[in-house]
Amino acid sequence: MNDWRLQGQEKFLMGATLAFRKYEPYRSGxxxxxxxxxxxxxxxxxxxxxxxxxxxxxxxxxxxxxFEDFRNMFHWVNNSDMET
Ligand SMILES: [Zn+2]
Structure with a gap:
């Protein structure tokens, strides 16, 4: 697959567990x-x-x-039901 959006993200996102969330900043500021x-x-x-x-x-x-385009390639686990 040759897609402009692919820039080596497999190094840190292969097999990741992801959840659908409302946006919250990673840290204050x-x-x-x-x-x-x-x-x-x-x-x-x-x-x-x-x-x-x-x-x-x-x-x-x-x-x-x-997410929809790459979920299979990256083997993501959709864990949206997970409690936070
Ligand atoms: Zn996007």
Whole structure:
């Protein structure tokens, strides 16, 4: 598969467990993140993505479109029912 969004993310996202969440900054003082694949912006503001798939540590965000496109390639586990 040759996709412009693929830039070596398998190093840190292969087999990751992801959960669908409303966007929350990784640490106070941050106000946005970008999708690890397409770069679309996540924030709490209207006009940005306000929810998406995130790693367990809340550090890496992936938009719904990229999740659907790459979930099989990356063997992601969708753990959205997990309690936080
Ligand atoms: Zn994306």
């Amino acid at each position: 941050w106000d946005h993140d970008h999708c690890e694949f397409c770069g679309i912006k996540f924030s709490k503001l209207a006009g940005d993505k306000n929810e998406g798939y995130v790693t367990h540590d809340m550090y890496r965000w992936i938009c719904k479109d990229c």
